[in-house]
Amino acid sequence: MSAEKAPAPSIRARVRAEMTEEIKRVALKHLAQDGSALSLRAVARDMGMVSSAIYRYFPSRDELLTALIIDGYTSLGDAMEDADGNAERRDAHLARWFAVGHTIRKWALAHPAEYALIYGSPIPGYHAPMDTVPPAARTLAALGRCVADAEAAGKLRDSDATPPPTENAEYAAELRSAAVVLGFAEDSRAIEPFLSAATHVYGAVNFEVFGRLNNAIDQRSEWFDRQLRQLATMIGLTPRP
Amino acid sequence: MSAEKAPAPSIRARVRAEMTEEIKRVALKHLAQDGSALSLRAVARDMGMVSSAIYRYFPSRDELLTALIIDGYTSLGDAMEDADGNAERRDAHLARWFAVGHTIRKWALAHPAEYALIYGSPIPGYHAPMDTVPPAARTLAALGRCVADAEAAGKLRDSDATPPPTENAEYAAELRSAAVVLGFAEDSRAIEPFLSAATHVYGAVNFEVFGRLNNAIDQRSEWFDRQLRQLATMIGLTPRP
DNA sequence: CTCTGTCAAGAGCAGTGCTCTCGCTTGTGT
DNA sequence: ACACAAGCGAGAGCACTGCTCTTGACAGAG
Incomplete structure (x- = not known):
């Protein structure tokens, strides 16, 4: 014994x-x-x-849901970090952007129910507890790291589409705060384009997973890939055309 | 009598x-x-x-839901077309873009349940019948008209963010078909940037309505407005900076 | 070899979508 | 003017849901 x-x-x-x-x-x-x-x-x-x-x-049923939600975020976060690869390709920022972006879509298509659970409409009586915040933040941070690393390495063009600096001080403060949380420099100029791009990525995945592309776009991988490419350009990850 | x-x-x-x-x-x-x-x-x-x-x-409950969904699309579509204004401001393409865009957000915030019904995760046992398609298409067309009119009037810059023409013939055909449905020219160069922008707009509204901005962005009107502006630039609605 | 904490089981409560039958009301064709 | 039938609300009932509470069995710790 x-x-x-x-x-x-x-x-x-x-x-x-x-x-x-x-x-x-x-x-x-x-x-x-x-x-x-x-x-x-x-x-x-x-x-x-x-x-x-x-x-x-x-x-309660809610506690089960919470457990599933946390598992979902963790599963997606793992997949994204896996796709991001290890330190050896740390400088391949554009490739990482595509890899992580496509991983979000693929994971969502492979786990539509879990995706709906974490990124779909809120469940009627359910209020997510604070435990779900860190795993949720991890997924966004995984996507953000590709951009933040590029900016830190000086490999990022200035975004041409971003409007001029905001005059709204509170909004500027919120951007700085988000930058810090997501691993960008506090005065990062890329944080706002990145948040935009992330919004767009999740919007596109939502459309596809929730069937809004039915009878309209069948070449969905192409459709998504071209949007990722467009966003990379918008953020400044690609050299100016 | x-x-x-x-x-x-x-x-x-x-x-x-x-x-x-x-x-x-x-x-x-x-x-x-x-x-x-x-x-x-x-x-x-x-x-x-x-x-x-x-x-x-x-x-059945499903039939009630269908009626509510159709009413929802119709209500949103009415609001968007109202915001688009009448023929007198037909050339104010950028103003129309902002007006219609902000209307989507405002309508969604004012009717979160209806918004979730039509743009949220699908309802488990429910399959939307064909009757819901035309009202749904109308909302997208209302946003598209601002861009299509600008393009038809020759007031649209070429988008800088859009990737080069696709080599995927089926995807190109789908784009042409979407263009026709949404009132663009069949060979429109703006249809793909517009579809991207629409995806982004709905992604942003989703994030806000479904609470994904909580504890992160409080200046939501500013946040949304700046994204609309960025998208306008991306599409080519604004003069090159 | 007890004691005690943990567990599955079952009954039960209030709620759900939906069906069917029963009469009552009411508009309508003759 | 009247009788007919269609449309309607009420109610009981079926199978389901989340959840609570009690009961009895079992196994690990002393």
Whole structure:
């Protein structure tokens, strides 16, 4: 018998953790099929449990949703950081932009229910707790890093489309604050174009995942890629044409 | 007694139409409060009816949703066309762009539930029928008209951000087809920048309405206005800086 | 070998979309 | 002027939902 006792993982705790994971797994499966109409009873039935047993693991449907939301952000964040690659390609800013951008779209198409959960319309009675903020911020930061690194390396043209500096001091302060959070320099000139570009990227993914491109654009990879390219130009990631 | 009899509005039909409108009105109120979790029973209760009575007017919850969706698109479309103004300002393309753009945002903020209904995540079991397509297309066309008119009048710079003409023939055909539907010339060079811009506009409104700007950007009117301005530059609506 | 904390199960509450049947009202054709 | 039928609201009922509470079993710790 090994004499481990310090962290005392406790068989009970281990089993409990496994059950929790299993519930999330099945819930995710249901979410993928039925959309945001997630039913605890259906999950329980699928696991051969009685519905009330689930409440031993998640005190409410909202807590389950929160867990799934955090998992979703984490999964997307992981995918984006993976796509961003390691330090060796740190200077390939444009390639990183495309890689990370396409990863958002691909992840969303592969996990439409989770995508709707985290970037779709808010769920009626549900209010996201603060725990979801850091994983959410990580995804935006992953995209931002490509631009921030380029700017820090002096590889960024000035954006031609950005309007002149704002005269609204509060807005300027908010931009500076966002810059710091996302790893840009506090006085970055790229932060506003980047936030614009991110808004656009998520808008495009929304359109595609939520079916707004049906009967209009079928060449969706091309459509998305060209928008990424246009945004790269707008931000200043590409040399002036 | 007036001798009108040709269309025979039929008292019953009139009352029925009024009831239908009343149900939609109450449903909209509930939608605004509880989000997409619309309950027929609650609507009926609010009207002092029994739930089954509603089925005399809408054969299913989906049909009610369809009616609300069509009303939503129509309301937004009306607001946008109103903002676009009449023929007298037909040449004020940039002003029209801002007016129509801001109208989308204002309408969405004033009707968040209806906005979520038509531009948010799809409702789980619901499939939108074809009737919703024309009202939906009208909103996009209303925004597009500002750009199409500018292009037709030769008042549009070439967009600098747009990537070079695509080599994907199918994608090019889809662009031409979209151009025709939205009132652009078939060989319009502005259609792709415009579609990009529209994607961006709806992305920005999504972010704000769905709370993705919370704790980040409070100066939202400024934020949105600057993005509209940037997009105008990208499309070529403003003179080169 | 108890004791105690954890668990699944089941019944139950209030709510949901939807169906069906029952009478009542009311507009309408003869 | 009257009888007919269509349209209507009410109510019961089915299968479902999230959630609560109680009960009884079991397993780890002392």
